[in-house]
Amino acid sequence: MLSVLDIFRVGIGPSSSHTVGPMRIARRYLERLERLNLSETVAGFKILFRGSLAFTGIGHGTPRAALLGLMSFEPETVDMAKAEAALSRLYEHKIFRFNDRDIRFDPETNVILDYDTPADLHPNEMVMEAYDATGEKIDSRIYYSTGGGFIASVHQLKHPPKDDLIVDSHKAQYPFGSAEELLGHCRREFKSIADIITANELSHHSQAEINNQLDKICDVMMQSIRRGLNTPGTLPGGLNVSRRAPKLWADLQGNPNVNEREVLFDWLNVFAMAVNEENAAGGQVVTAPTNGAAGIIPAIIRYYCCDDDAQPDRNKIRVFLLTAGGIGLLYKQRASISGAEMGCQGEVGVACSMAAGGLAAVWGARPEQVAAAAEIGMEHNLGLTCDPVGGLVQIPCIERNAIGAVKAANAARLALHSTGQMKVSLDQVIETMRQTGLDMSSKYKETSQGGLAVNVIEC
Numbered sequence: 117m118l119s120v121l122d123i124f125r126v127g128i129g130p131s132s133s134h135t136v137g138p139m140r141i142a143r144r145y146l147e148r149l150e151r152l153n154l155s156e157t158v159a160g161f162k163i164l165f166r167g168s169l170a171f172t173g174i175g176h177g178t179p180r181a182a183l184l185g186l187m188s189f190e191p192e193t194v195d196m197a198k199a200e201a202a203l204s205r206l207y208e209h210k211i212f213r214f215n216d217r218d219i220r221f222d223p224e225t226n227v228i229l230d231y232d233t234p235a236d237l238h239p240n241e242m243v244m245e246a247y248d249a250t251g252e253k254i255d256s257r258i259y260y261s262t263g264g265g266f267i268a269s270v271h272q273l274k275h276p277p278k279d280d281l282i283v284d285s286h287k288a289q290y291p292f293g294s295a296e297e298l299l300g301h302c303r304r305e306f307k308s309i310a311d312i313i314t315a316n317e318l319s320h321h322s323q324a325e326i327n328n329q330l331d332k333i334c335d336v337m338m339q340s341i342r343r344g345l346n347t348p349g350t351l352p353g354g355l356n357v358s359r360r361a362p363k364l365w366a367d368l369q370g371n372p373n374v375n376e377r378e379v380l381f382d383w384l385n386v387f388a389m390a391v392n393e394e395n396a397a398g399g400q401v402v403t404a405p406t407n408g409a410a411g412i413i414p415a416i417i418r419y420y421c422c423d424d425d426a427q428p429d430r431n432k433i434r435v436f437l438l439t440a441g442g443i444g445l446l447y448k449q450r451a452s453i454s455g456a457e458m459g460c461q462g463e464v465g466v467a468c469s470m471a472a473g474g475l476a477a478v479w480g481a482r483p484e485q486v487a488a489a490a491e492i493g494m495e496h497n498l499g500l501t502c503d504p505v506g507g508l509v510q511i512p513c514i515e516r517n518a519i520g521a522v523k524a525a526n527a528a529r530l531a532l533h534s535t536g537q538m539k540v541s542l543d544q545v546i547e548t549m550r551q552t553g554l555d556m557s558s559k560y561k562e563t564s565q566g567g568l569a570v571n572v573i574e575c
Contacts, residue, residue, distance in 0.1 A: 120437075124437065129398045133406065134168070138169065138242055158214065163244060167235025173507070187212050264403050354508075410467075471521065
């Protein structure tokens, strides 16, 4: 089993598959060169992007992220001030430090958006090449950014583990490859989904480590909300999209006693948009399970698991994240959380499903009701396309997170009020999402070649 903590990764915007993944790939490639004892021989690099990484690479900040990885920055720990300074030096002097040596590197010529070569095993293909002082290629490696900050080599995608499940070296006390298996553990052990996930995590983490990591995830989420609520201005990229969360936040603060029922939408909207406006600006967020869908889970947590002073209820939030993360594992293992593979149903749809299940658990739902909430959250996002205008994670992504947060709360409510056996299972809706994603035209899967990405520009 994957660790549920791998579903929630701290990284930088605007896209986990196009930013966090490529940054990790470049950093991983440096480690490869060290293992092969090639570090002393390297005198130059080239980076090639194919598929979705090429078509939406500029708008998603992909070259920028890969360059940061090449300069040894990591998404979880990057100091953005230092990173921006390093990028400025690279673009100005065409040199960066590698292995205590200056490496000549011109981002304008050594980073290539390869629109002509089709991506092979996954739509997010990235090639790293190393050259010696004579200009001879001494190593080349193809990688794939598979969504949510996860990366894979050709070997890993060509030779998947048995039953097509993602595995690692950790043995879980209660392994599961389907929602039905997960619910079966709950029934036999009289445990909640959060209890089962915790037991699995305890096979390779202490309880203190689990709690600390969950609390850190929550803290980064809440920090991204705070920054988004208090940072006005215009988002970068050329679309001139204004940040709306600060104005809506000011309106809500100025009318604290308003009793309109619809104000619930405003609160969920403002928290979700705050995160995604931060993400669109390249700020620090948590992949939940991706950057493009990073606002849904924090919005639900902020509204339902924090008090009026924004102080988190740690116990509620741990239950929420463990439950939501367990649901996220099902999507990662049985389908995909990559917009380039599944469309936005694999990002906002999965986040909505995870948030609905997590909120239902916080409200005291039985495991079967939690699964029902997650199923409802996805069922009504099936077929959702990924068509970012201008290749930027702004339109329709920011509003889509706001809508997804409202949907998640409603899905949890519907599940709690349900009677009897649900007609559609969580496993069935995950498989339906997978099949829908495979059938969906590639122009609707994070390429900016169809949908709003085409029609908005034409208008």
